[in-house]
Amino acid sequence: MTEPTDPGAPGGTRHGSAEPLTRITAQPGPRPDHLHRKGAHAPMTRPDPPTLVAVAHGSRDPRALPAVTALLDRVRELRPGLRVRLAHIELNAPLLTDTLTALGDGDAVLVPLLLTRGHHVKHDLPGAAARAPHLRVRVAAPLGPHPLLVEALYARLTEAGWRAEHERSRATGVVLAAAGSRDPDSAADTRRTARLLGERLGGVPVVPAYASAASPTVPEALRALAERGHHRAAVASCFTAPGLFATRSAAAAPWIAAAPLGAHPALARLVLRRYDRAAAAPHPLPRELASA
Structure with missing residues (x-):
C-alpha cells in the first residue's frame, strides 16, 4: 500500500514527540587511529555530523518546491555549517535515490517532512536507505505529533x-485537515495532533479530517461540527507545503482557512529536533524492513 500521491502531503513519547524510527548501517565506519606507529598520540579531530537529508513528498503545485526550499533555508540559518540536502519521494527533483547517490560515503539522517507515520516513513525511506550501501543512514521520525x-x-x-x-465562543470549532492514510498509526498521529491543538486553543473542539484514504473528509467533519452547534469552523492545514490536498481542504472552509506550514520557524526547529534525536540514538533496522 502506498500513500496517496498528495502534492503537499506530508510520529510518541511524552509531549507527543516520537523516537527515531530506524538506523541503517551499511558498512562499518573507519576506526579512529589515536596512535602513530611509534606510539605518539595523533591529533584528535571531531567527525563531521551526518548530513541532514530532508525528504519531502513532492508535488505538481509550483508553490510546493519554493515552500520546502524556504523551510530548509531556515534550518541552515539555525544550524550554520550543517550539510542540509533536499530530496523528494516523487514528482519533484531531486528524488531521494539521486540525493543519496550524490552524497558519497559518510553518514546521513533522513528527516521526513511528513506529519504522520505511514507507508512512506515506514517503508519508502528505509528502503531507499538500504539501497545506498555507501552510506550509513538513520531515518528520523516524522514531524508530528509534537508541540512545535x-x-x-x-x-x-x-x-x-x-x-x-x-x-x-461556543460557536467556533476547528477541522484539522491532513492528507490521510490507511495506516492506523497515521490516523492515531493526526488524532493526537488534533488533541494537542485543541488544548492550545483553550478547549475549542478540533476534529481531524482527511483529504484522501480515510474518513471523515473535511466537508464531513465541518458538517459534524455544525450539527453540534459549532457553525463558525476554521480549517487548520496540516500540510508541509501547498498542494492539491491542501487547496481542496481550504476551499471547503466556511470561514477561515490556514495556510500550509511552510517555512514557519517552529517547523524548522522541529526538523532539527528530529535530526538530533535520530543522530544521537542509533536503532537497528526493524526486521520487517530489512529487505525493503
Missing part, C-alpha cells in the same frame, strides 16, 4: 484571522 508542530499550526490559524476571543 502545534505551535506552527496555531500561528498559521492566527495569520488567517483566528483571535483569542474565538476561543471563548
Whole structure:
C-alpha cells in the first residue's frame, strides 16, 4: 500500500514527540587511529555530523518546491555549517535515490517532512536507505505529533484571522485537515495532533479530517461540527507545503482557512529536533524492513 500521491502531503513519547524510527548501517565506519606507529598520540579531530537529508513528498503545485526550499533555508540559518540536502519521494527533483547517490560515503539522517507515520516513513525511506550501501543512514521520525508542530499550526490559524476571543465562543470549532492514510498509526498521529491543538486553543473542539484514504473528509467533519452547534469552523492545514490536498481542504472552509506550514520557524526547529534525536540514538533496522 502506498500513500496517496498528495502534492503537499506530508510520529510518541511524552509531549507527543516520537523516537527515531530506524538506523541503517551499511558498512562499518573507519576506526579512529589515536596512535602513530611509534606510539605518539595523533591529533584528535571531531567527525563531521551526518548530513541532514530532508525528504519531502513532492508535488505538481509550483508553490510546493519554493515552500520546502524556504523551510530548509531556515534550518541552515539555525544550524550554520550543517550539510542540509533536499530530496523528494516523487514528482519533484531531486528524488531521494539521486540525493543519496550524490552524497558519497559518510553518514546521513533522513528527516521526513511528513506529519504522520505511514507507508512512506515506514517503508519508502528505509528502503531507499538500504539501497545506498555507501552510506550509513538513520531515518528520523516524522514531524508530528509534537508541540512545535502545534505551535506552527496555531500561528498559521492566527495569520488567517483566528483571535483569542474565538476561543471563548461556543460557536467556533476547528477541522484539522491532513492528507490521510490507511495506516492506523497515521490516523492515531493526526488524532493526537488534533488533541494537542485543541488544548492550545483553550478547549475549542478540533476534529481531524482527511483529504484522501480515510474518513471523515473535511466537508464531513465541518458538517459534524455544525450539527453540534459549532457553525463558525476554521480549517487548520496540516500540510508541509501547498498542494492539491491542501487547496481542496481550504476551499471547503466556511470561514477561515490556514495556510500550509511552510517555512514557519517552529517547523524548522522541529526538523532539527528530529535530526538530533535520530543522530544521537542509533536503532537497528526493524526486521520487517530489512529487505525493503
